[in-house]
Amino acid sequence: MRLTRKRLCSFLIALYCLFSLYAAYHVFFGRSRRTPAVSLRGQRKGAAPARERRGRGRTPARRVSVLGAEQSTLGSEEWNPWEGDEKNEQQHRFKTSLQINKSAKGKPDLHVQIWSKAAIGLYLWEHIFEGLLDPTDVNAQWREGNSVVGRTYYSFITGPAVAPGYFSIDVNNVVLILNGREKTKVFYATQWLLYVQNLVQTQKLQHVAVVLLGNEHCNNEWINQFLKRNGGFVELLFIIYDSPWINGIDVFQWPLGVATYRNFPVVEASWSMLYNERPYLCNFLGTIYENSSRQALMNILKKYENDKLCWVSPREQWQPQETNESLKNYQDALLQSDLTLCPVGVNTECYRIYEACSYGSVPVVEDVMTAGSCGNTSVFHNAPLKLLKSMDAPFIFIKDWKELPAILEKEKTIILQEKIQRRKIFHGHFSSGENMVFGMAFFCLD
Numbered sequence: 001m002r003l004t005r006k007r008l009c010s011f012l013i014a015l016y017c018l019f020s021l022y023a024a025y026h027v028f029f030g031r032s033r034r035t036p037a038v039s040l041r042g043q044r045k046g047a048a049p050a051r052e053r054r055g056r057g058r059t060p061a062r063r064v065s066v067l068g069a070e071q072s073t074l075g076s077e078e079w080n081p082w083e084g085d086e087k088n089e090q091q092h093r094f095k096t097s098l099q100i101n102k103s104a105k106g107k108p109d110l111h112v113q114i115w116s117k118a119a120i121g122l123y124l125w126e127h128i129f130e131g132l133l134d135p136t137d138v139n140a141q142w143r144e145g146n147s148v149v150g151r152t153y154y155s156f157i158t159g160p161a162v163a164p165g166y167f168s169i170d171v172n173n174v175v176l177i178l179n180g181r182e183k184t185k186v187f188y189a190t191q192w193l194l195y196v197q198n199l200v201q202t203q204k205l206q207h208v209a210v211v212l213l214g215n216e217h218c219n220n221e222w223i224n225q226f227l228k229r230n231g232g233f234v235e236l237l238f239i240i241y242d243s244p245w246i247n248g249i250d251v252f253q254w255p256l257g258v259a260t261y262r263n264f265p266v267v268e269a270s271w272s273m274l275y276n277e278r279p280y281l282c283n284f285l286g287t288i289y290e291n292s293s294r295q296a297l298m299n300i301l302k303k304y305e306n307d308k309l310c311w312v313s314p315r316e317q318w319q320p321q322e323t324n325e326s327l328k329n330y331q332d333a334l335l336q337s338d339l340t341l342c343p344v345g346v347n348t349e350c351y352r353i354y355e356a357c358s359y360g361s362v363p364v365v366e367d368v369m370t371a372g373s374c375g376n377t378s379v380f381h382n383a384p385l386k387l388l389k390s391m392d393a394p395f396i397f398i399k400d401w402k403e404l405p406a407i408l409e410k411e412k413t414i415i416l417q418e419k420i421q422r423r424k425i426f427h428g429h430f431s432s433g434e435n436m437v438f439g440m441a442f443f444c445l446d
Contacts, residue, residue, distance in 0.1 A: 108153035113171040116158035117192060118179035120213050120240070123257035125156045126266055133158075138263065164195035172206040179213045186222050193226050193234075200233040209236035211254055216347040217372025218243045227251075241347055242375040242384050253387040258358065259351040262322045267358040273335060274360065274423050277416055281408050282364065283311040283337035285330050286352070293366060294343045297401045304405045311337055334359035338411055338419060339396070341404075344370050348384040353395070360423035364407065367397040394425060 114125065125131045125145060133143045133156070141161040147154045157167070176196060178189040189212075199205040214220045218241055226232035229250060237245075238254040245251045258264040284301075288294045298314060301307040311333045322330075334340060340356035342365045353363045367385065369375055375383030382389040385397075396407060 108148060109151040110173065111153045111155070111171050112173045112175060114154065114156045114175045114177065115162060115192075116156065116177040117162065117189070118177050118211075118213050119259075119261035120179075120211065120254075120257060121156075121158050121177040122260040124177065124211065125158075126260075127257060129154070129156075130266075131156060164192060169199060169204050174205055174207070175209045175211060177211045180220060180223065181213055181215055190222065193223070197226070197233055208234055209238070210234050211238045212240065213256075214239045214241050214243060215372075216241065216370075216374075218374035219372070220245070241349055242386055244373065244375070255387065256349050256351060256354065258354045263327060264351070264355055269360070275420055278336050278338050278419075280311045280333075280337040281306070281309045281411050282339040282341055283333040283361070284341040284343075285311070285313040285333050286315070286343075288314045288316060289345075292343075293368075293401060297341065297343050297404070300401050300404055304408075306405065306408055309408065310341075330355075331359070334361050337361050338414075339364050339407075342366060343401070344368060346370065347372075347374065353388075357426050360426050362394070362396060362422065362426075364396045364398060364404070366401070367399055394422070 114121070116122070116125070125133070129147060131145045131147050131154075133145045135143060137143075140159055142157070142159040144158075145156045147156075155171075174196065176192060178192060179185040180189050193210075196205065196208055200208060210223070210226075212220070212223065220239065220243065223234075223237070224230055226234045227237060227250065228235050235250065237251045239245065239251060240254050240256050242253070243251070246253050284297065286294065288298060294314075298307075298312070301310060301312060313329070313333070334356055338361060340352060340361040340363050342350060342352045342356070342363045344350070344366045347370050348366070348368065353365060356363045365385065369384050375386070388395065389397075398404070398407070
């Protein structure tokens with residue numbers, strides 16, 4: 001019993017660690033590699049080539065730092081939706097990597113399957129776990145991957161063909177990744193939860209965690225009934241955006257990450273990315289909404305003629321899909337700018353923050369609350385973006401775009417060597433996950 005407890009107690013260290021892999025890139029979020037990366041100029045043709053290059057024969061490197069722990073009694077078996085071994089084995093993982101390990105000695109103690117029905121699942125598996133998927137074709141109906149971390153075996157499935165009742169269930173522990181951003185997505189997500197609920201009730205599944213792309217206004221009441229504390233079966237909920245539900249016990253915040261649905265690739269740091277001078281102080285490529293702070297930003301850039309120093313390409317209408325040309329243009333802007341301007345949209349948190357980090361461009365983030373139910377400044381003094389702030393993300397936070405001219409003037413005085421060190425922070429310290437443990441927890445099951 002003691003051995004089972006130890007084993008299952010360590011298993012719950014894994015949803016925590018998973019996240020730990022966020023970067024600054026993620027958040028933080030760049031990436032350390034064992035082999036030098038090829039030049040991004042040769043890479044930026046779209047997502048597929050980048051993913052393929054990560055492919056065969058590579059061992060992704062990732063260190064995990066555990067910054068905090070919570071203990072909870074959940075059942076007769078220990079379960080942690082993301083980790084796999086005891087503390088003495090964590091030190092071993094610091095020096096090794098998340099990897100597909102078919103030659104691992106001994107049988108894994110735990111098996112966790114990740115069912116991804118939202119694009120954020122690719123961010124989790126490819127950017128955080130640094131896992132591979134077969135086939136590499138992003139349009140495939142069924143894609144899968146696996147990874148052994150310590151003595152925990154993770155398998156990942158995604159694609160349109162992954163549908164309730166149309167695949168076999170051979171695990172006890174599942175992480176379900178869902179999209180709950182709008183009504184149609186909520187309906188689909190609810191069908192999945194009802195399906196999983198039946199599996200739990202018929203004892204085909206034992207432990208369930210959910211990673212949820214929440215509503216941008218944080219209106220997520222629909223999932224409340226499925227939480228274990230309310231009589232449901234979801235033991236852990238990892239939710240995107242500053243939800244007032246986040247308590248560090250059974251509800252944790254999850255990073256938005258990059259726009260994988262628009263084929264934003266896994267970016268590998270190259271010599272030129274880290275060491276070259278960049279021709280632009282800042283960049284902003286995005287939609288300008290009427291009477292928004294983005295309009296104010298454009299006016300300030302023009303007033304101070306900083307639009308000549310920055311790569312600025314506004315558009316009047318949002319475009320949900322990227323072309324190869326528009327994606328390359330956007331990546332070029334990130335790569336060639338020292339700063340990336342990140343005005344708020346529907347929510348303060350946006351993909352641009354994480355995408356800038358992947359190219360070593362410092363996000364200048366508009367730190368203001370948006371409309372809706374997100375955050376609670378009376379309870380959380382660091383809202384919004386409390387997740388990033390709690391991790392001391394090295395971003396520039398501003399309350400008003402009137403502060404921008406002074407920021408750009410200061411940026412002009414920073415020498416290249418300082419900028420190089422700053423980029424290394426993004427692509428080394430933060431990308432390795434040393435300080436990136438966003439609200440995960442330890443769970444010891446009786």
